[in-house]
Amino acid sequence: MIEVQQLTIKTKEATVVRDASFQLTQGKVLGLVGESGSGKTMTAMALVDLLPEGVTWSGYISYHGKELKTFSKEELRRLRGEQIAIIMQRPMIAFNPVRTIERHFIETIRAHQAVTKRQAKAIAVANLEKMGLPPLQILSQYPFQLSGGMLQRIMMAMTLALEPAYIIADEPTTALDTTNQLTVLKELKAIVEQTNVGMLLVSHDLAVIQYIADEIAVMYNGFIVEQAPLTSLIKSAKHPYTKRLLQAEIGRENSQKIVNNIVQHDSCPYFAACPFAQVSCQSLPPLLEVAPHHQVRCIQIERSKSVCPSSK
Amino acid sequence: MKTFRQHSILIFSATVLVLFTAVAIFAPFIAPNDPNYVDLTQKLQPSSKDYPLGTDHLGRCQLSRLLFGARTSLSTAFIVMSITFCISVPIGIFAGYMGGIVDTWFIRICDMLMAFPSFLLSLAFVGMLGPSYGHLILAMVCVQWVFYARFIRGMVLSVKERSFVMAARICGTSPFKIAIKHIVPTILASVIVLLFMDIGGVILSISGLSFLGLGVQPPYAELGMMINDSKPYFRSHPMLMMYPGLIIFLVVISFNVFGESLRQWLQVERRL
């Protein structure tokens, strides 16, 4: 189990994630939903300590009890790919344009397993076939010769080849057209069912997450504002933002200005956009459990369940 | 964001440059002796009251020669750059603005000239024309203008498409007016930065040519030439060779630092 507590991520200009806490369990899918700029990708990257330059994180992250901060450089390296693998957002730019798929694959496998090139190639072929791709043709191609959808599946094949215990899928469907989106989601679901990995699915699209997640955490402006098991969230969402997401069912583009201003102050992150905001909402609410495994960050709900119309 | 460090480097290098320029301009007043006065009885003297840095192999005051040498190097470089500027700006703008066949031929000529290493070409020019000060300047200008004209033409091509130029053309402004009022101000900053960044190289070329005997001619003092003159004596009197070179180095590095910090300040694209 991967445990995250009070994760706070700061850039030079602002705090992009604050006090995020959640758990990743094997066999279960946690969906992280939020608009662009809400901090979800940063949260995912913090799990493997691959934040960009100048960005720092604080808090508690542990893998099966061992704290991430205590990992040595080599242990971190082995962790990435072997224990927890990432399927990145835009596959077109994730590959090195001047190296073939074969070389990508082989070097990934050999970085973690003591096998020969030939054995590595065999593993690659097997995994590509699992993804329904013609292995020998693909291996000899360069990334720029393949489409986004294919590269996405190649990435998944590479991820599976190492048999990690956890997978982070960062916006796996965003760069694809609708037909491919469904295929990828089905494949991710199959992966979880067959291999019992723990998955963190990051997306701005609640519909995508609903498809395979067991538990959902909603992020806004760097805070987790609501966290609940799937059915609980869909049927009885409490936070006004979650409700809006459920109604709209479409991800929306965010204006960066709001993000930078509010997370600095100690007020409710949704204050500026909340239709039910009151003066008392200007203090930072903690995450409160309102039902079994169902947590919400909203002052009105904390106060009394009947005052704010959003608590219905 | 303009950091304090960027500020201070810019100001520091600018100050150094102003100092050098001042020394060069006022050399006739600062120098203790006539740099060209030959007195063989005083040859190769160590430093003394009359000759603060000693004398060279012809009995000329080293300090005075250094001051005048710096003056020559700087002024020659300045002349070369000014003429280059005056030539390449109109040509570059003309070629870029007109486009079409004018531009194509322009590029062809540039490619032909740029097919040679620049120092070699200047050398060949001076070699053919015969060594003299005028030929030196001519040779350097002929080689330099190509780079600038090409750069300017490139900039004009991108500026040409911008809205305010289009607007001016629609209004029927004459191309000449457009060039002067719109295009030149837009590209001026980049061109000036470029000039400053390159002037170090020009100084090196000038002193290099003079070192080979093909640049500034005696009796005028020039730093590169002074190094060449001190060649036979450099084991016994190494300082004769050290000082001129040191000054060239300091001047060039100041220009480079200034040019680079100016570029960062104005955020001009690096040309390569």
Add this chain to the structure above:
Amino acid sequence: MIRFIYKRLLGAIPSIFGLSIITFLLIQLIPGNPVLTYLRVSNIQASEEIVQALRVEMGLDQPLITQYLQWLTNVLHFDFGTSFISKRSVLDEMVLHFLPTLQLTTVAFLLIIVCSIPLGVTSALHKGKWFDRLTQLFAFSSVSLPTFWLGFLLIYFFSVQLDLLPVLGKGSVVHFVLPATTLAIGYIGTYLRLIRASTIEVLEEPFVLYAQARGLKERTIVWRHILKKAASPTLTGLGMSFGNMLGGTIIVENIFAWPGMGQLLVESIVNQDYPMIQACVLLLGIVFFLTNLIVDILCGWLDPRIRLAGDRIK
């Protein structure tokens, strides 16, 4: 790959012509009468008949175009005329002097690559730390150094004071050290900075992040992924520098009495040996141009996107 080379070669032909035109026109710059110069240099008394005869013999009574074509034909037959001074075939002299220059330039070139790549990459990886700052300082200074001064400084310290290395002429391997270093240092500075900037850019690319996410070793990432990508822009510059270095050898050969093309060129300028000057310039120009061409082709080989633009699998 072959098609790519073919395309490039085809594009090169007009440029080579341009080269030859300029070299030919250089001769036209000579002030005064080339015939008179020749006679003066050869210590022959000028008289009307001799001058006229020579004019015809040199083909100077023909229109310019004819002269150019004649010259071009000769060049293509490797006939560059005879030196005004030594009376030997220009071609012979050039061949004699070309090899030492080529050797010197190659050694300097290798020195540049060997020094600038590790230094550039390392300072990029440790951006901001003392190693980086030190190398940046070095790079900045080395570009501002006058070659001739540097040469003498090196001679002074290594030869005169320490008596470690030989100074003049060409002899054993040791003789290469000082001249090659002098030639190389300015370029090491430039390329160090270029490689550093290139590496920093590449380090920010998403595929580096993904390589880290896959758990690849840092060494693998740096040397296999980053270098190839960062090398491409640097290689173009390096190739162009090879030609520039040919210009730089002129000074270095002068200082170290190296028997190469630079020496030959300067001597012939001083002696007004025009056929020699012309041939040297042409040769150096062609070498410069050819190196650019080769570098261009190498870039295509390194970056398959340039080469394969147009083939895609959907």
